[in-house]
Amino acid sequence: MERSDIYIICIEDEQEVLDAVVRDLEKLEEQFPIETATSAEEAREVIKKLLADGRKIGLIICDHILPGDNGVELLIELHQDEQTHPSRKVLLTGQAGLDDTVRALNQARLHHYIPKPWTRQELMEVAVRLLTDYVIEHEENILPYMSTLDAEKISESIRTRRSISDE
Amino acid sequence: MKSGYSGLTPVQLTGLLLGIFGLILPFLLPLGTLSFAGQIGLGIFFMAAIFWMFEPIPIYATSMLVIFLQIILLSSQGPMFMDAKLPTEKPVELQEQTWQIPTRALKDDNTVLVAVEPGKTEAVRVDVIERNGQHVIVRSDELSADKAIVSDTGHRLVNYKPNSYTDYIGTLANPIIILFLGGFMLAEASVKYNLDKNLTRYLLSPFGSKPRFIILGLMLVTAALSAFMSNTATAAMMVTVILPIIAQLEPGDRFKFGLALSIPIAANIGGITTPIGTPPNAIVIAALTEYGKSISFTDWIIVAAPLVIVMLIFSWWLLLALFPPSVDRFNLDLKGKLNLSPKAIGLYVIFGATVLLWVTENMHGIPSSMVAFLPVAALVTGRILGKNDIRNLPWDVLWLMAGGISLGIGMDKTGLAVWMISGFDWGAMGYVTLIIVFGLVAVGMSNFLSNTVTATLLMPLVISLHTSGVMGDNFNLLITGVVIAVACSLAMALPISTPPNAIAMSTGIIRTKDMAKVGVIIGTVGVMLTIIYAIFYWPLVTN
Incomplete structure (x- = not known):
């Protein structure tokens, strides 16, 4: 499996929870490298550095309660930034109140909300679905992603969008 | 195939440098009788062949570059020949x-x-x-x-009359390109209104739920669709049909290899059936037409369909023998229902009328390229296809074919093609040996190269064997051309051989060694069968 330049970013201040998220996504890591951060500030730096190196951010999984700026504020900010606008955004939390959740939906166009506790299967399904949407929308050559992501959806996109033609 | 995720790989960089070197190489070599224009043509040929092999730029970009270089360097209006007069x-x-x-x-x-x-x-x-x-x-x-x-025998106009640049750019409106344009627009509309999926659902239902017949059904439907649509789009659509079936199998079940291989095999073979089935057919038909050997839509089907049917049945048998079914029955759940909106019905009527007029060309005599303008005009007039749909057409494939046709014209007009065959005693080879060699070379090359590119590189040689007369009276230009077209589509041993192969391999279900084994057997048997048809059957149905 060739490593792509599309990254998954996980932001969570509790180390065990962060480890659990990364462990649940390990099947994807071979193709989509995972970077972690424990605060909004650190996340900004990690993302800035990756973008400066020409990498792309495909998926951001963010906890709500973080030291400093909270998760919803970070996601809104990333949504407004041109470079992280296309990234798929997931709020993974047990504590976000209705107000924050509504704000995340309206202003960060949150792609998915996962309440804690989550199951590995649930997290994987969400990650695969969102990354599939991301590569279909933003990648020119989507064949390398077929075996890890949703092959049916990717085939369907080849059919309708003609991203590959006869030669 | 694109390599990696970004940037030029070392192989591509090598190709880029080699290609540029190839462009000037003919001027550094003593090439005897080759004219000045022939040397330019040879340089363009080297560059194109190398670029097509190493793909430092996309293959359609190489085709566009070929046309650009030809209008600049070879046309009567280009700086090389603009004011030139034979002294x-x-x-x-x-x-x-x-x-x-x-x-x-x-x-x-x-x-x-x-x-x-x-x-x-x-x-x-x-x-x-x-x-x-x-x-x-x-x-x-x-x-x-x-x-x-x-008064100057070394002059660049000796034995060369430059074409107008319009001959080179005009290849984009070559009748065969227009024929493909019609086919592409029908395919675009079929996808938009899900006609391809719904047809698949109806056509598959008679095959029941027994695995061996489901595979047969899948192959026949795939081949039938890819005879009129792009092989790639058909394969992508059929992959969405087989993935749910494969999900019903036990993880270790080998039958899934056969299922997943049946799609690209049938898509590749199905393209042979009609002139618009696959781009190599266009390259061959355009070259034959240029030399007075035009072949009608009907005649092409009469020539190709019997071969396609035998090859499909053989491939079906082969897949079942290698990967026998392990379960008694499958649930084939094909969702969706026929779109009955007025526009969709309009599409069905236009689709039916066009295909009917194409396959009956021999009865009414209206050239298929003229008929192709019926869907072009009717689909946009009826607003069945909109502006965005037109932009979504595979223009890259049209340019790829146009560049191929243009390269052939240049090779012929500059005397390059005749010069290339001149060093070898072809007549001594005999006609039958010749078509066997061409068939094997074509299938071998196109396993590694694009099928269209293979046809593009080989057809000029076939044409010069015809025009130079070195093969004697036995030589049949039409049949040799068809052998090349068919052999190009029979290459399916590797994931890079064709886009349908690449799609099937990308699902992660098949192993490369299975694809290689099945592909080599089908390629070899296919070429042998093609030669048998070429000797015994095709002379009866062509003139």
Whole structure:
């Protein structure tokens, strides 16, 4: 499996929870490298550095309660930034109140909300679905992603969008 | 196939440098009788072949580049030939049959070129009597005071009459390209209104739920669709049909290999069936038409369909033998229902009428490229396809084919194609050996190269074997061309051989070794069968 330049970013201040998220996504890591951060500030730096190196951010999984700026504020900010606008955004939390959740939906166009506790299967399904949407929308050559992501959806996109033609 | 995620790989970089070197190489080599224009043509040919092999730029980009280089370097309006005029002079008669001519008019083999018409000269033997610097005195009974001779035999217009640049750019409107445009628009509309999926659902239902018949059904439907639509789009659609079936199998079940392989195999073979089935057919038909061997839509089907059917049945048998079904029945759940909106119904009518007119070309005589404008005009007039749909057409494939046709024109007009075949005694090979060799070379090359590119590189040779007459009366241009078209589509041993193979491999279900084993067997058996058809069947149905 060739490593792509599309990254998954996980932001969570509790180390065990962060480890659990990364462990649940390990099947994807071979193709989509995972970077972690424990605060909004650190996340900004990690993302800035990756973008400066020409990498792309495909998926951001963010906890709500973080030291400093909270998760919803970070996601809104990333949504407004041109470079992280296309990234798929997931709020993974047990504590976000209705107000924050509504704000995340309206202003960060949150792609998915996962309440804690989550199951590995649930997290994987969400990650695969969102990354599939991301590569279909933003990648020119989507064949390398077929075996890890949703092959049916990717085939369907080849059919309708003609991203590959006869030669 | 694109390599990696971004940037040029070392292989691509090598290809880029080699290709640029190839463009100038002919001017560094002593190439004997090849004309100046032929050297330019050879450079373009080298560059194109290398770029197509290493893909430092996309293959359609190479095709566009070929056309650009041809209009700049080979056309009568380009800087090379814009103001060029063949230098001629009348010989000066000193005495009867003794002439004074410029030294540069005499070639090394003691011949003089008499200008017959633009782009054509006639070599005349002379006896040299005396050389004095600027002039030579020669004796000949074939020269005359009113026949102009070429005063500089090394000039770039000797034996070359440049084409207008419009001949090269005009390839994009070649009738065969328009035929494909019609097919592409029908396919675009079919996808938009899900006609392809719904047809699949109806066509598959008679095959029941027994695995061996489901595979047969999948292959026949895939082949039938890819005869009129892109092989790639058909394969992508059929992959969405087989993935749910494969999900019903146990993880270790080998039957899934057969299922997943059946799609690309049938898509590749299905493209052979009609002229619009796959781009290599276009390259071959365009070249044949240029030399008066046009083949109608109906005749192509009569020639190709019996081969396609036998190959599909053989491949079906092969897949079942290698990967026998392990379960008794499957649930084939094909969702969706026929779209009955007025626009969709309009599409069905246009689709049906077009295909009917195409396959019955022999009965009414309206050329298929003219019929192709029916869907082009009707689909947009009825607003069945909109502006965005038109932009979504595979223009890259049309340019790829146009560049291929254009390269062929250039190779022929510059004398390059004839020069390339001149070093080898083809006549001694015999016609049957020749078509076997061409078939094997085509299938071998196109396993690694694009099918269209393979046809593009081989057809000029076939054409010059025809025009030069070295093969004698046995040689059948039409049949040799069809052998090449068919063989190009029979290459399916590797993931890179065709886009349908790449799609099937990308699902992660098949192993490369299975694809290679099945692909080599189908390629070999396919070429053998093609030769048998070429010798025994095709002469009966073509003229």
